[in-house]
Amino acid sequence: MALLSTPAGDLGALLPSFSLPATHGGMVSSEDFKHSRAVLVIFMCNHCPYVIAVQERINGLAKRYLDRGVTVVGISSNDPAYKTEDSFENMKIRARELGYVFPYLFDESQEVAKNFGAVCTPDPFLYALHDGVFKLVYRGRIDDSWKDAKNVKERDLERAMDSVLTGQAVSSAQIPSMGCSIKWKA
Numbered sequence: 001m002a003l004l005s006t007p008a009g010d011l012g013a014l015l016p017s018f019s020l021p022a023t024h025g026g027m028v029s030s031e032d033f034k035h036s037r038a039v040l041v042i043f044m045c046n047h048c049p050y051v052i053a054v055q056e057r058i059n060g061l062a063k064r065y066l067d068r069g070v071t072v073v074g075i076s077s078n079d080p081a082y083k084t085e086d087s088f089e090n091m092k093i094r095a096r097e098l099g100y101v102f103p104y105l106f107d108e109s110q111e112v113a114k115n116f117g118a119v120c121t122p123d124p125f126l127y128a129l130h131d132g133v134f135k136l137v138y139r140g141r142i143d144d145s146w147k148d149a150k151n152v153k154e155r156d157l158e159r160a161m162d163s164v165l166t167g168q169a170v171s172s173a174q175i176p177s178m179g180c181s182i183k184w185k186a
Helices: 049-066 088-098 111-116 156-165
Strands: 003-005 019-021 027-029 038-043 070-076 104-106 123-130 133-138 178-181
Touching: 019 104, 038 049, 038 111, 038 133, 038 156, 049 070, 049 088, 049 156, 049 178, 070 156, 088 104, 123 156, 133 156
Parallel strands: 038 070, 070 104
Antiparallel strands: 003 178, 019 027, 038 123, 123 133
């Protein structure tokens, strides 16, 4: 397991276009979010202990913010040849078992992860709607306790989401997320 931290986000960058298969069936496209106020894309997977520790928190964010206009999307770009736990079939099982209320998408070609510049799991990207386009406003950690939800004191991602929804600027002081490296194909 290679531990990585995310680089600083290219704040203001546009949401990359994508269309990927979803664990609940069908395809999900970035075009599907045009009625959202914000889009949170989190690169994640099934096997990473950092993701496993926060997967219920991610689902909780999706539940709390869905009716407020924030679309949450999880994307796994890991090569399932590295860990079969990250196969599309196993993604479907995880999404069903945990009752994910957000689309969990499979980036088999890994092109979407490359277009975003994703490097690890979890790697959250929050885009806010500005003048009809989604622009990156946050790329950082979910909170200050990746391992134990009971120890969370700072909810960085949630604070950024609240700022977007109240029309306030998101602080550019963002602490990187950390997690397992994306498992790239050879």
